[in-house]
Amino acid sequence: MTEDSQLAFDPEEVCRWYDNDLEAIQELIGLVQADLPRYVHSLEQAAEAGDLAQVARVAHTIKGAVGNVCALRLCGVTEALELGARGGDARRVAALRPDFRVTADALLTELAAWVRTISRHPSSAGGPGCQP
Amino acid sequence: MTPRAAAAATARPASVLIADDDATTRSALAAVLKRSGWEAVTVDCGTRALAALAADDGPRVALVDWMMPDLSGLELCQQVRSRDAQLAPYIILVTVRNEAADIVAGLDAGADDYLVKPTNAAELRARVSVGLRTVDLRDRLVQRALQLETALAEVRQLRSLLPTCSYCRRIRDDRDSWQTLEEYVSHHTDVKFSHGFCPQCFDRYVRPQLDGTLDPRTESR
Numbered sequence A: 001m002t003e004d005s006q007l008a009f010d011p012e013e014v015c016r017w018y019d020n021d022l023e024a025i026q027e028l029i030g031l032v033q034a035d036l037p038r039y040v041h042s043l044e045q046a047a048e049a050g051d052l053a054q055v056a057r058v059a060h061t062i063k064g065a066v067g068n069v070c071a072l073r074l075c076g077v078t079e080a081l082e083l084g085a086r087g088g089d090a091r092r093v094a095a096l097r098p099d100f101r102v103t104a105d106a107l108l109t110e111l112a113a114w115v116r117t118i119s120r121h122p123s124s125a126g127g128p129g130c131q132p
Numbered sequence B: 001m002t003p004r005a006a007a008a009a010t011a012r013p014a015s016v017l018i019a020d021d022d023a024t025t026r027s028a029l030a031a032v033l034k035r036s037g038w039e040a041v042t043v044d045c046g047t048r049a050l051a052a053l054a055a056d057d058g059p060r061v062a063l064v065d066w067m068m069p070d071l072s073g074l075e076l077c078q079q080v081r082s083r084d085a086q087l088a089p090y091i092i093l094v095t096v097r098n099e100a101a102d103i104v105a106g107l108d109a110g111a112d113d114y115l116v117k118p119t120n121a122a123e124l125r126a127r128v129s130v131g132l133r134t135v136d137l138r139d140r141l142v143q144r145a146l147q148l149e150t151a152l153a154e155v156r157q158l159r160s161l162l163p164t165c166s167y168c169r170r171i172r173d174d175r176d177s178w179q180t181l182e183e184y185v186s187h188h189t190d191v192k193f194s195h196g197f198c199p200q201c202f203d204r205y206v207r208p209q210l211d212g213t214l215d216p217r218t219e220s221r
Helices: A011-017 A022-048 A052-067 A072-086 A090-120 B003-011 B023-035 B046-054 B073-081 B100-108 B121-159 B181-188 B199-214 B216-220
Strands: B015-019 B039-043 B061-065 B090-095 B113-116
Touching (some): A011 A022, A022 A052, A022 A090, A022 B023, A052 A090, B015 B023, B015 B046, B023 B039, B039 B046, B046 B061, B061 B073, B061 B121, B073 B100, B090 B100, B090 B121, B100 B113, B113 B121, B121 B181
Parallel strands (some): B015 B039, B015 B061, B090 B113
């Protein structure tokens, strides 16, 4: 899968990783939906304040959290943010922030859409690889 | 361990500690463990993880995040390793850091294994199984070593100089109590005594009695 074609979140991969345990996956997604906006706000605040150490810490936390739902695109962006902040590169951090916001929003939108879909049609959770 | 405690321990599912400051990761790992029939004990920082592992009935396998605010996974490994090595838990570092240098640093700090986040459920189950198997084997080895040490101590005691009474031939044990040879040896070994006569004693003590009994002159007295 190329960088451009990456989904914000890959339901099929998530189902495969968690042995099609829809209940556990929905619980995880619920946690990401609850935590991510808070983390995004925290990272933005730290970046505004020029606190690169905090940016690196929060970016690391986001990377770990969204990795649990195979959100590879946001993982990639937050890894770049973490590395930039850790290296003290404020310009790099500033350049990545718009992409970070867009990717985080896209993830939340896709997660919400997936949850709506499986609430109506559980068998369509992750395509053929994910049966409830 | 008493038989009842051993039975209870066998019946209870193995518990695995999850130490991570991110709630999503804790839930992700716990979901996989519970599905596999293990009990997941979750904590959100290194200090609580250390306390949980130090508890008498604490988990023997731990999934530990590298980066935690108070005590990092590496520091946790180092502190655990500085304690009693025989009872040390099996620690699996779980982290997004996937460079070879990171893996080496983690293992050098005392981790037994290393998993990169996000963690595949099947791989996680396999690694935890290895951990539980390793801990069980180590526990049995420790128990066996203790039994051997005890047996060796008893053998050493038998081979050492025995303080013996010059008259009655009783032997003084390590509690300053005097025992007959039979008592002493029976206590320190599995030897059972049967009693008979050596040829010399038979001639000296038994035969005169037998001769006396059978002698009609003795009987008529």
